[in-house]
Amino acid sequence: MSDLNQLYQEVILDHNKSPRNFRKCDTCNHHSEGFNPLCGDHLWIYIDLENDRIKDISFQGNGCAISKSSASLMTSILKGKTKKEAEELFEAFHHVVTSKIGEEIDLTNLGKLSVFAGVRDYPARVKCASLAWHTMLKALNGEVNLTITE
Amino acid sequence: MNEEIIYSGIAKKEKTFKTFDVKKVREDFPILQTKVGDKPLVYLDNAATSQKPLSVINAERDYYLNLNSNIHRGVHFLSEHATMAYENARRKVKEFINALSACEIVFTRGATESINLVASSYGRMNIKKGDEIIISEMEHHANIVPWQMLCEEKEAILKVIPMNDNGELILEEYTKMLNDRTKFVSVVYVSNSLGTINPVTDIIELAHKKNIPVLIDGAQAVQHMKVDVQTLNCDFFVFSGHKLFGPTGTGVLYGKAEFLNSMPPYQTGGDMIRSVTFEKTIFNDIPNKFEAGTPNIAGNIALGEAIEYLNKLDFNLIAKHEHNLLDYATKQLLEIDGLRIIGTAKEKASVISFVLENIHPHDIGTILDNEGIAIRTGHHCTQPVMQHFGIPATARVSFTLYNTKEEIDYLINAVKKVIKVLG
Numbered sequence: 001m002s003d004l005n006q007l008y009q010e011v012i013l014d015h016n017k018s019p020r021n022f023r024k025c026d027t028c029n030h031h032s033e034g035f036n037p038l039c040g041d042h043l044w045i046y047i048d049l050e051n052d053r054i055k056d057i058s059f060q061g062n063g064c065a066i067s068k069s070s071a072s073l074m075t076s077i078l079k080g081k082t083k084k085e086a087e088e089l090f091e092a093f094h095h096v097v098t099s100k101i102g103e104e105i106d107l108t109n110l111g112k113l114s115v116f117a118g119v120r121d122y123p124a125r126v127k128c129a130s131l132a133w134h135t136m137l138k139a140l141n142g143e144v145n146l147t148i149t150e
Numbered sequence: 151m152n153e154e155i156i157y158s159g160i161a162k163k164e165k166t167f168k169t170f171d172v173k174k175v176r177e178d179f180p181i182l183q184t185k186v187g188d189k190p191l192v193y194l195d196n197a198a199t200s201q202k203p204l205s206v207i208n209a210e211r212d213y214y215l216n217l218n219s220n221i222h223r224g225v226h227f228l229s230e231h232a233t234m235a236y237e238n239a240r241r242k243v244k245e246f247i248n249a250l251s252a253c254e255i256v257f258t259r260g261a262t263e264s265i266n267l268v269a270s271s272y273g274r275m276n277i278k279k280g281d282e283i284i285i286s287e288m289e290h291h292a293n294i295v296p297w298q299m300l301c302e303e304k305e306a307i308l309k310v311i312p313m314n315d316n317g318e319l320i321l322e323e324y325t326k327m328l329n330d331r332t333k334f335v336s337v338v339y340v341s342n343s344l345g346t347i348n349p350v351t352d353i354i355e356l357a358h359k360k361n362i363p364v365l366i367d368g369a370q371a372v373q374h375m376k377v378d379v380q381t382l383n384c385d386f387f388v389f390s391g392h393k394l395f396g397p398t399g400t401g402v403l404y405g406k407a408e409f410l411n412s413m414p415p416y417q418t419g420g421d422m423i424r425s426v427t428f429e430k431t432i433f434n435d436i437p438n439k440f441e442a443g444t445p446n447i448a449g450n451i452a453l454g455e456a457i458e459y460l461n462k463l464d465f466n467l468i469a470k471h472e473h474n475l476l477d478y479a480t481k482q483l484l485e486i487d488g489l490r491i492i493g494t495a496k497e498k499a500s501v502i503s504f505v506l507e508n509i510h511p512h513d514i515g516t517i518l519d520n521e522g523i524a525i526r527t528g529h530h531c532t533q534p535v536m537q538h539f540g541i542p543a544t545a546r547v548s549f550t551l552y553n554t555k556e557e558i559d560y561l562i563n564a565v566k567k568v569i570k571v572l573g
Contacts, residue, residue: 040542
C-alpha cells in the first residue's frame with residue numbers, strides 16, 4: 001500500500017482548504033466546464049487571455065481534495081504564463097500523473113506541481129488531478145464544451 | 151450483540167451445526183482472508199457486489215471440469231447432464247422466490263438486462279402515445295433509462311414518485327399519480343444508495359386496483375430478506391446473481407406466465423425457436439423464448455449453488471444479524487462530528503450512505519482503502535437521489551452476513567482518521 005502522505009501532501013491539503021483564485025471571472029474571455037461523472041467533480045475554468053499571455057485565471061466548482069487543489073495550484077502557476085508555456089506545463093503535469101509506477105520522472109521544471117507525483121500510485125485518482133488541466137486546455141483553445149473525464 | 155445466538159444454520163454441505171458464529175460463515179468466503187498491503191481486508195461494498203462462497207466458486211469450476219457441453223440440444227451424456235443441472239438451477243430460483251412455475255424464471259445477465267427485456271418486449275408492445283409509466287425518485291439508473299427511452303420512442307410520459315428528506319417514497323403522491331393513462335409501474339424494493347425498504351406491497355396493490363402491471367427491482371432485496379413473489383403479487387421481479395453471492399453476469403427475470411406468454415421475444419436466435427423456415431419462425435415456449443443463444447450455463451448453475459448456500463442458513467437470522475450491524479454502525483457513525491447520514495428511512499436494509507462536512511467522498515474512499523476498507527463512493531448510479539439531497543456523491547458502506555461488529559469498529563476509527571488528515 002502506498003504511503004497516504006505521498007498523496008495528501010501538505011501543499012495539497014493547504015490548497016484544498018484555502019483554494020486560490022476560487023472565483024468566477026466575468027471579464028475573462030475564455031472559459032470551459034469540466035466534469036468527472038464517476039465521482040462528481042465539477043469545475044469551471046476562466047481565463048483572461050491577452051496577446052497569448054494568461055493575464056488572469058480562476059476556477060469555481062466542487063470536487064475532492066485532489067481535484068480542488070490541482071485546480072488551485074494550476075491557476076497560481078499559470079498566471080502570467082504564455083499559451084505555449086501553459087501547454088508545455090500541461091504535458092509535463094500529465095506525464096507526472098500518468099507515468100508508470102517506478103518510472104523515473106523529471107520534476108525539475110514542475111516546481112510546486114511535483115506534489116502531484118504521488119497521484120500515479122492511485123490510478124483511480126489520476127482523473128481527479130488532471131480534470132482542471134484538461135478543462136484549462138479546452139478553455140485556452142476556445143472550446144467551451146463540457147470536458148468529461150471518467 | 152451475541153453472534154453465537156444469532157447464527158444457527160450450516161455453511162458446508164456435509165456439516166450441520168445447530169448454531170454457528172460469523173467466524174464459520176467467514177470461512178466459507180476465501181477472499182475475506184485477503185490482505186490489503188499489511189492490513190486485513192474489510193469488505194463493506196456488498197451492495198456493489200457480494201463475495202462468493204467456495205461452494206459457488208467450485209460449482210462454476212465443476213461445470214467446466216465435468217459437465218461442459220451445450221444445453222437443450224445434444225443427445226449425448228454431457229449435454230443431458232448439463233441441461234439437467236441448468237434446469238435444476240432454474241428450479242432453485244423458482245423455489246427461492248416462490249414462483250408458481252419454473253417457466254416463469256428467465257435467466258438474464260443481471261437485473262439491468264431483466265428490466266431492459268421487460269421495457270423492450272412488454273413495453274414496446276403495450277405502451278402507446280400519451281400513456282404514463284411510473285417510477286420513483288430513488289431508482290437506480292437501470293430502472294430509469296430503459297423507461298425513459300421507451301417513453302421517448304412512444305411519446306409516452308415518465309412520472310416519478312417523489313421522496314421525502316428521509317428517503318421515503320410519498321405514497322399519497324403515488325396514489326394521485328395513478329390514473330387511466332398509467333400503463334406500467336416499475337419501482338425499486340430496496341434503494342441501493344439510501345437503504346430504504348419501500349412498501350412495495352402497497353405500491354403493487356394500489357396499481358392492481360387499476361389493473362396496472364408492476365415490476366419490482368429486487369437487486370438489493372433478495373440478499374437481505376425472504377422474497378415471495380406470489381405473496382407480493384408483483385407481475386415482474388428482477389434481481390442480479392452477483393449481489394446474491396453468485397457469479398457476475400447472472401440474473402433473473404421473474405414474470406407471471408400470462409405476461410411472459412403474451413410478450414414478443416427480446417432477442418432472437420438459437421434456442422428460442424421451435425421451428426424456422428425462411429417464411430416463418432415459430433418461437434419456443436417460455437422461458438426459452440427469452441433465452442436466445444447459449445446462456446451463461448456455468449454461471450447460472452453456480453447461482454443455483456449460491457441459493458443452495460443461503461437455503462442452509464436461516465433468513466430471519468441473517469436479517470437479524472444485518473440489522474444489528476446496521477443499528478450499531480448507524481449509532482457509531484452519528485457520534486462522529488460533522489457526519490451526516492443520507493437516507494434515514496424507518497425501514498432500512500443494511501446500507502448506509504454518509505457525507506462528511508467539507509470532505510469529498512472520494513477522499514474518504516481513498517483513505518479508507520489505505521486502511522484496507524473497501525467502500526463505495528460516488529453517486530451509486532442514482533444521480534436523481536444525489537440531486538434531491540444537493541450533494542455530488544456519498545460514501546456508502548453496506549453490510550452482509552459475513553460482516554462483523556469488529557469491522558464496524560475498525561471503520562469508525564478509519565473515518566476518524568479521514569477527518570484527522572483532511573478535516
